[in-house]
Amino acid sequence: MSLDVERPAPPELQHAFDPDEYGDADVMGDEYRREELERFLNDGAWAEAFGEWAEHTDLGPVEWGIVTDLDLTRQFDFFWDDFADRVGYHAPGIPEDWRERDIHPDLDSWGKVSAINAGLTELGQVVSDLLKREYITWEAEYEPPEDLPNFSEHVESDEE
DSSP states (O other), X not given: OOOOOOOOOOOOOOXXXXXXXXXXXXXXXXXXXXXXXXXXXXXXXXXXXXXXXXXXOOOXXXXXXXXXXXXXXXXXXXXXXXXXXXXXXXOOXXXXXXXXXXXXXXXXXXXXXXXXXXXXXXXXXXXXXHIIIIIOOOOOOOOOOTTSOOTTSOOOOSOO
């Protein structure tokens, strides 16, 4: 399915916010490189990733209307995770108490909430992957301990 909508502006990243404050992120280090990531987003990464995501998303116009009405895309956060050598992200979403808060008139089912939250998570992953693949030129500074197992070496199979 394809979503033909106007692309929202790239999010403005929270330069002073510690990603460890998110319940879903565990980031090592304290250099999140948000200034560079925000520049990449504004220089085309957001537009390219959004286009790629929109071609394959399952979100429809009603769900996307809710996302834009609530300005959820502005709430994305992207940050460098040196320990994992990746661009981490925090995707916004519809809160669990959406019914009690009556946050949008078109939000009337858990199916829509689930679709929106999953769609925004997928958008965050597409942006993160594109940033790492096409924009990041720096190397991770973290050096793992020498006693960590090397999973890239060939492991023999028990099936012979």
